[in-house]
Amino acid sequence: MKKNKRPDAAAITSSLIRKSIQRRFAIFLLPTFVCFCIGFLWPFIQGIYLSLHSFTTTSDTAWAGFDNYVKAFNDAGFRQAFFYTALVAVVSLVLINVLAFFVAFALTRSIRGSNLFRGVFFVPNLIGGIVLGYIWKTIIDSVLPVSMSIQANYGFWGLIVVLCWQQVGYMMIIYIAGLQAVPEDMLEAARIDGANGPRTLWHIILPNVMPSITICTFLSLTNGFKLYDQNMVLTNGAPVRRGIGQTEMLALNIAKTFSTANQRGVAQAKAVLFFILVTALALIQLRATRRKEVQQ
Numbered sequence: 001m002k003k004n005k006r007p008d009a010a011a012i013t014s015s016l017i018r019k020s021i022q023r024r025f026a027i028f029l030l031p032t033f034v035c036f037c038i039g040f041l042w043p044f045i046q047g048i049y050l051s052l053h054s055f056t057t058t059s060d061t062a063w064a065g066f067d068n069y070v071k072a073f074n075d076a077g078f079r080q081a082f083f084y085t086a087l088v089a090v091v092s093l094v095l096i097n098v099l100a101f102f103v104a105f106a107l108t109r110s111i112r113g114s115n116l117f118r119g120v121f122f123v124p125n126l127i128g129g130i131v132l133g134y135i136w137k138t139i140i141d142s143v144l145p146v147s148m149s150i151q152a153n154y155g156f157w158g159l160i161v162v163l164c165w166q167q168v169g170y171m172m173i174i175y176i177a178g179l180q181a182v183p184e185d186m187l188e189a190a191r192i193d194g195a196n197g198p199r200t201l202w203h204i205i206l207p208n209v210m211p212s213i214t215i216c217t218f219l220s221l222t223n224g225f226k227l228y229d230q231n232m233v234l235t236n237g238a239p240v241r242r243g244i245g246q247t248e249m250l251a252l253n254i255a256k257t258f259s260t261a262n263q264r265g266v267a268q269a270k271a272v273l274f275f276i277l278v279t280a281l282a283l284i285q286l287r288a289t290r291r292k293e294v295q296q
Contacts, residue, residue, distance in 0.1 A: 044275075051268040068269035077244045078270060081253035082277075088156065088249065089224030092163040096220045097213070099164060100171035105201075107172070108179045118176070121169035129166075133233030136162045140234075148247075149238035155247035162230050167223065171216045178212030179205065214289040221285055225278045228252055250274050 046058070051068055053061035072078055103121060107114045124132070140158050141147050148155040182205055190200045206213075228251035231237070237245025237252055245253070254274060258267035 047268055048272055051265065051272045054262070054265045056262075056264065064265055068265040069273070071266045072269045072273060075257075075266070075270075077248065078250075078253055078257075080244050080246070081248050081250045084156075084247065085225055085227075085249040088159055088163075088227070089221055092160055092167075092224045093217060093220045095160065095164050096167050096171055097216050100168045100216065101175050101209075101213075103168065104172045104175035104179055105205075108176055118172070121172055123169065124166045125170040127166070129229035130233060132162060132166055133230040136165070136230075137234050148235050152239055152246040155235040155238070158234050159227070159230060159247070162234065163224065163227070166230075167220060171220065174212050174216050175209065178209040182208045210289065214286065217285055217289060218282060222278060222282055225274075225281070226251060228255065250277075 050058065050061065052063065052065060054064045054068075055061040107117055111117075127135075136158065137148070140154070140161070144151075144154055146154060148158045186204050186208070187200065190204050195203070227249055231247070231249045231252050232255075235245075235247040237248030237256070239246050248256075250270075251274070254267050254270045257263050257270060260267075
C-alpha cells in the first residue's frame with residue numbers, strides 16, 4: 001500500500017501567505033500609489049496645465065494655448081541647448097559604458113585587491129553633483145591655460161570628464177553582476193573549442209551581458225540628458241555669444257528661462273518638451289537593446 005505523503009508545512013505556509021497577499025494586494029499597493037500620485041502624477045498633470053498658461057504663481061494664470069510651445073521652438077537658445085545636450089549625452093554614453101565594461105571585465109579576472117578597486121571606483125558616485133562640479137572646476141581650471149567659461153571646447157570635455165569620473169563606477173557594478181552571471185559551462189566549452197579571448201568576448205560574454213548593457217545604456221543616456229548641477233557649476237552655459245550660451249544644456253536652459261520675468265509658461269512648455277524627448281529616446285533605446293536580448 002502506498003502511504004499518503006504529508007504536505008510540506010513550508011509549502012502550505014507559503015501558499016497561505018501568497019493567497020492572503022493576493023486577496024489584500026490593494027492595501028499593500030495603496031500607500032505607494034498615493035505617494036506616486038502626490039509626488040509625480042499630480043505635479044506632472046499640473047505642469048502640462050501650466051505649460052498652456054502664462055503665470056507668475058500657480059494660482060495666478062492666464063490662458064496662452066500653444067503660444068508657449070511656439071515660443072519654445074522659436075528660441076534659438078533652446079535649439080542650441082538641445083543639440084549640445086544630445087552631443088554630450090551620446091559621447092558620455094559611449095565612453096562611460098566602454099570604460100565601465102572593461103573596468104568590470106578586468107576586476108572579474110581574479111586579480112589581487114579587486115574588491116578594493118571596486119570600492120575605489122564606486123566612491124565618486126557617492127559625491128553630490130554640486131560638490132563634484134566645484135572640485136573638478138578647481139582642478140580643470142588650474143590645469144588648462146584658459147578657463148572653461150571662456151573656451152567652449154574645454155567646457156564640453158570638462159563635462160565629459162566629470163560625467164565619466166562619477167558614473168563609471170556605478171555602471172561598473174552593474175556590469176560586474178552581468179559578467180558574474182555568464183554560465184561557466186559556456187566559457188569552458190569555448191575554451192575547449194579553441195576560441196581565443198576576443199572571440200569568447202564577442203560571441204559568449206557580450207550576448208550574455210546584454211541585460212546589463214540595456215540597463216547601463218538607459219541610465220547613462222537619461223543621466224546625460226538630465227544633467228544640470230555639474231553644467232551649472234562648471235560653466236553655467238558660458239561662453240555666451242549673441243545671447244546664447246554655448247555650453248548650456250537643456251535642464252539649465254529651462255531653469256534660466258523660468259527665472260526670467262514673464263517667461264515661466266514658456267519654461268514649463270520647454271520642460272514638457274524635454275520630458276517627451278527623454279522618454280521617447282529612452283523607449284527607443286530600450287526597444288533596440290532588448291530586441292538583441294531576445295535574439296540571444
